Amino acid sequence: MKNMRWIGLIALLVAEAMNLLDATIVQVAAPVIHTDLGGRTADLQWFSAAYTLPFAALLITGGRLGDRFGRRRCFQLGVAVFVLTSTACALASTSSLLIGFRAVQGASAALVIPETIGLIKTSFTGRELSKALGTIGPVMGLAGISGPLLGGVITEATSWRAVFLVNVPLGLAVLALSHLLPESAAPQRIDLVGTLLLTGGTALIVYPILQSQSWYLLVPGAVLLGLCFLRKDLIEVSLFAHRGFAPALITSALFFAVMSGVTLVVVLHQQLTLHHTVMRSSLVLLPWSAASGIASLVAGQWLVARFGSRLMYVGLGVLLAGLALAPYVLLPSLALGGVGVGLFTTSFFTEALHRVEPHQTGSAAGLLNAVQQFGGTLGVAVFGTVFLRHPVAIDRSTWVAVAVIVVTAATAHLMRRLPERGRAEPVPASTGR
Template sequence: MHRHRWRWAALATLLTAEAMNLLDATIVQVAAPVIHADLGGPAADIQWYAAAYTLPFAMLLITGGRLGDIVGRRRVFRIGVTGFVLASVACALAGSAGTMIAARAVQGCAAALVIPQTFGLIKSMFTGPETARALGTIGPVMGLSAVCGPALGGILTHADLFGSSWRAVFLVNVPLGVAVLLAAPLLAEDRSPDRPRLALVGTALAAVGTGLVVYPLIAPGRHWTVLAVGVATLALFGLHQRRAAHPLIEGSLFGNRGFPAALVCSALFFAAMNGLMLVVVVHLQLGLGADVLTAGLTMLPWSGGMAVASWVAGAHLVPRYGARVMHAGLATMLTGVLGAVAVYATAGGYPWPLLGALAVCGTGLGLFTVPFFTTALHRVRPHETGSAAGLLNAVQQLGGTLGTALLGSVFLGTFAATGSATGAAGRAFWVGGGLLVATGVAVRVMTSGPRGVSPKDARQPAAAGHNSRGG
């Protein structure tokens, strides 16, 4: 009995660390306009407060997982949580936009050390049916964090506890992180028997290339040269991976057209999701002058719709209809986006009908994400599962970064040019709708053909995969 309680207490420690990551991303997204108003700088810094976190997080996820395999997952987990807490304190104490962005980047690096260890540590502590039960707790915890994050960000910032204003959204990580570190000795040390090699050159090329592609999307002005260098660097990364003895990405994953299509699908869908969330928050605070509490509460229908739809999809729809639920999710989310476009075209003051459109968007999000990860990983061979899950999550975070950059720039650029925040939001939602249509094409490729995944396949549980998290 004592051993049983010890394992579940250790699981709670891992889940707290996972929740910390998602809460930090969604809380900061709501508070970003207030941070910008206090620290100053160009409006593009609002996008960097999110992108500076998700970009290094995405680029270092696979490397973080390999470090755990090599030197021990518990050790890397503790180092990552310590770094995350210290970086959170640095964010809370930041006196300039540059310092904040740098501290956010360190946070992202630390999170990349923490998150990949979760599955390995769970599998080392549990056996048999208990493993599935333990892994099954990740989804509800992530869903709860996603629901609470936007509202909590608005409440903490608006409450101005002890004059802390937006700084409280970072300080909340300190007690959570300390609690995780105190409980970390409960975790069993674990490492891979076949220790992989670190692909440092590949990681560096991917990080530099992606950063150079993202920068022109956010920075004001035209930086075509930087974009071209970024694309060339990513091309060089691809060549390096084909010839490297120890590549960052398993080349065999691309032998099945379904998995590359899943990566494209993940990037497009989460670009739309993260970008649209940012547009709603920034439109309300910068465009309409609403306070941060109003912005946070406005996102509740989105979060609530996602939570309810995720439960319904997982418990009833996916077991019966399989991968077809993804198509229903995309259609539902696109309907919500078009509804938001109609609201922005007619709204004068606070867009009350937008709440309904956001609820529909959140419902579509929940319907899509539950079957997506299972479908994407179903045909992956057992020895490729860890690499595939890490790559899929990295691309998810990268897509969120690109969406924040693209849709945020569409909104801010249109707002600056026309002076109409509502019109700018409508244009950004049109772009988001285009991303969802492109996602539908990628889903079609992923699930069709002799090497795709049938609806029946998606009813089976995947070996690994995270639920969606905002970045």
């Protein structure tokens, strides 16, 4: 029985990794997809944004659905739809169809990812729970390293369509193992109005940035997102009693906007400006991913315990140095930036969650993940637009990233300058896109 629980954990970890792999693989393959299917230049950004936008907007609702109707049941439904839409993406004949299938795929992922921590907590207790939660970081790090390289290998060796088909055997394996997971549920109201507000607000903000038009939509988008915080069945309002939590959300959005934006710009620069192959483009991202994974492991095992939240500033400083060097020496700067990413993310999530009460940790982790995905979507929109307007000058995108990281340091400072309350055991949040 004990071994069955750990095998069930494998299914959850593969599902988490599948989500991160899908994002990074598609980023590498995006220029090849656009060349094959044609369409607008903005489609290069939509191949990623169409996935992350519904994923971000529906993450909180996905968690609530699992609480109400059963976490294992929702997890299985989400994985099944993810497999079907991955197959549909592989068969898409136009950019518009692919973007539509990507949106459904992102919505299905929003039903999968929020259930993983709940299912882990149901399956394990005590020291075993800590060990189980501790496996998420290394698996995500490995997926982050493997994604760009795997995308390059598959696209160059076969076709970009095979990039989506990777999800099919992985998803089927997850479904086969998922029956080992225990079912669990908790009474929760589903806020349909809040979900519509969140989805609509996110779309109204991202769309004009991607299209470089209809800027008037930003105002109603911001209003709709603001109204979400008045919906008690959508947002755990008590989280904001801790005055450092709101800055943590802003910090998460800004930081992951840079992460997603920078990786997209590097891939586009390699393929569209320098005309490098997909394989070579994917190898360029390897120092970034590898350094991030190693630094995250070191920070989690030793550095956070010794230096605490001060490690956030060290990480941002190292990342800043890497970004500033990027226009001049790309590979060393990406490795340096990756170290900064690993140092920051581990210390950031620890600091963001340590003031949260035990009964709030699930909602806090879910909200941080949702904001992270929203930031990633904005990053793809903003940095992709800046680069596509000036595809020869990668330094323009780089200096925008530097400016955003400086602001991120300021918001991170607001997280830790306030008096601390009792510490709660942190719950890992994903550090993928």
